[in-house]
Amino acid sequence: MNTVLVTGANKGIGREVARQLAGKGFHVFVGARKREAGRAAAHAIEKNGGKATFLEIDVSDNASVTAAAREFSKSADRLDVLVNNAGILMDGDDAILKISDELLRNTLKTNTLGSLRVTRTFVPLLAKSKAPRVINVSSGGGQLTGGADGWAPAYCISKTALNGVTSQLATALPKFAINSVCPGWVRTEMGGQGATRSVEEGADTIVWLASEAPQKLTGKFLRDRKEIPW
Numbered sequence: 001m002n003t004v005l006v007t008g009a010n011k012g013i014g015r016e017v018a019r020q021l022a023g024k025g026f027h028v029f030v031g032a033r034k035r036e037a038g039r040a041a042a043h044a045i046e047k048n049g050g051k052a053t054f055l056e057i058d059v060s061d062n063a064s065v066t067a068a069a070r071e072f073s074k075s076a077d078r079l080d081v082l083v084n085n086a087g088i089l090m091d092g093d094d095a096i097l098k099i100s101d102e103l104l105r106n107t108l109k110t111n112t113l114g115s116l117r118v119t120r121t122f123v124p125l126l127a128k129s130k131a132p133r134v135i136n137v138s139s140g141g142g143q144l145t146g147g148a149d150g151w152a153p154a155y156c157i158s159k160t161a162l163n164g165v166t167s168q169l170a171t172a173l174p175k176f177a178i179n180s181v182c183p184g185w186v187r188t189e190m191g192g193q194g195a196t197r198s199v200e201e202g203a204d205t206i207v208w209l210a211s212e213a214p215q216k217l218t219g220k221f222l223r224d225r226k227e228i229p230w
């Protein structure tokens, strides 16, 4: 049975990705920093006949990520797919000239370093897969093409940097498929109820990259299953 770890899988896009991949026969590790919510999400998958295991993981914390890898190894001997989905949007309406160092640092710590940290920690387990895949859930807000529009600068910078992480990792790990995805504007706690896409739509390209996309597709930024400019 192929294994997948989805971080931030207790709600939103992550929970939907976990649900869909369980439906495709993956053993899903539901990564969450909140025990109760994480267990509930894993339980919901199991209730529908899928295989799911809750894995406590705070991506911003080294000790938590290391402990999660140790815990993972008790249930599985390899990881086939890692979905770095956990993310935060802390920006208010302040523009780049006003945001605090702390806001920027905290956002980078989760959105950029978190994904890098989890990937590095799980590389030995991913390397045991025949076709390892890493999917970094990024955002069109991090695109440099077309210039910034001034919205949520710390968040956008963290996603631009995450795209850099994707590109670097794809070069460092040539046997892996490592890509960034923009899910579009999705109705979640982060996206808000006015967003244009459902969680099912937001999860689509992530699930496709996890299960069907060609293994040679790597080092790219995608939306709607197509490459988009960085």
Ligand SMILES: NC(=O)c1ccc[n+]([C@@H]2O[C@H](COP(=O)([O-])OP(=O)(O)OC[C@H]3O[C@@H](n4cnc5c(N)ncnc54)[C@H](OP(=O)(O)O)[C@@H]3O)[C@@H](O)[C@H]2O)c1
Residues within 6 Å of the ligand: 007, 008, 009, 010, 011, 012, 013, 014, 032, 033, 034, 037, 057, 058, 059, 060, 061, 084, 085, 086, 087, 088, 110, 114, 137, 138, 139, 140, 182, 183, 184, 185, 186, 187, 188, 189, 190, 191, 192, 195
């Ligand atoms: N919604 C959109 O329109 C949109 C657009 C572009 C990109 N994205 C990206 O899509 C991803 C999922 O977003 P979403 O819309 O589903 O947001 P969401 O509903 O707010 O969910 C975010 C998830 O990340 C988790 N998380 C945050 N910090 C974490 C940490 N340090 N360790 C572990 N988990 C952590 C949250 O856990 P808690 O419940 O514990 O907070 C939650 O499970 C994010 O990377 C986001 O940037 C979303």
